[in-house]
Amino acid sequence: MNRLNGGWRWLHRLRAAVFGVVIVAFFLPFMTLACTVQPLQTQISGIELMTGTPPNGNQSGTGIPAIQPQPAAGVAFMAAWVGLTSSFLSSRWGLWVPVGSGALGGTLLLILKSRFDERVATEGAGVLRLVYHPGFWLAVGGFLVGYLVNCLLLNRTRS
Numbered sequence: 001m002n003r004l005n006g007g008w009r010w011l012h013r014l015r016a017a018v019f020g021v022v023i024v025a026f027f028l029p030f031m032t033l034a035c036t037v038q039p040l041q042t043q044i045s046g047i048e049l050m051t052g053t054p055p056n057g058n059q060s061g062t063g064i065p066a067i068q069p070q071p072a073a074g075v076a077f078m079a080a081w082v083g084l085t086s087s088f089l090s091s092r093w094g095l096w097v098p099v100g101s102g103a104l105g106g107t108l109l110l111i112l113k114s115r116f117d118e119r120v121a122t123e124g125a126g127v128l129r130l131v132y133h134p135g136f137w138l139a140v141g142g143f144l145v146g147y148l149v150n151c152l153l154l155n156r157t158r159s
Contacts, residue, residue: 011149011152011153012153014149015087015098015146015149016084016088018142018149019080019084019098019146021138021142022083022105022138022139022142022143022146023077023080023081025046025136025138025139025142026046026047026050026080026139027046027047027135028046028133028135028138029044029045030045030046030049030132030136030139031044031130031131031132031136032133033067033120033129034128035129036126036127036128036129037127043133044067045135046073046077046135046136046139047077049112050070051069052066052067052068052069070112072108072109072111072112072115073108073109073112075104075105075108076104076108076109076112076139076143079101079102079108079143080101080142080143082101083098083101083102083146086098092157095150095154095157096150096154098146098150099151099154101143101146102143102144102145102146102147102150103147105139105143105146106140106143106144106147109136109143110140113136116130
C-alpha cells in the first residue's frame with residue numbers, strides 16, 4: 001500500500017474513529033414508540049433492538065408491544081466492530097473490509113427502519129407513532145462516512 005502524504009493522512013486516522021462513533025451510537029436511543037391515544041411511550045436503543053429486551057422495563061400488558069430481537073441490528077453492530085478492528089490493518093484488507101462494513105451496516109439499518117415503519121403503519125392502525133432519534137441517524141451517517149472515507153483512501157492509494 002502506498003504511503004499517504006500531506007492532507008490525506010488525517011483521513012487515515014479518521015476511519016477508525018468513525019466506526020467507534022457508530023458503536024457508541026448503538027447505546028443511545030434509536031427510536032421512540034409512542035401511543036397517540038394514551039400517554040404511553042418508550043425509548044428503544046440499538047442494543048435493545050439487538051437483544052429484544054422489553055424497553056424501560058415495560059411488561060407486555062402496557063399496550064405498547066415488546067420489541068423482538070432484530071438480527072439486522074445485531075449484524076449492523078458486528079459490522080461496526082469489524083470496521084473498527086480492520087481499520088487498524090495496514091494491508092489492502094484494512095481498506096476493503098471497512099468499505100464493506102460501512103455499506104453493510106448502513107444498508108441493514110435502513111432496511112430495519114423500513115420494516116419498522118411498515119409494521120407500525122399496518123399494525124399500529126394509526127394509534128402507534130414511531131420517532132427516530134439522533135442515535136439512529138448518527139449510526140446510519142457513521143456507516144456512510146466510514147464507507148466514503150475508506151473509498152477515498154482506496155482511490156488515493158491506487159493512484
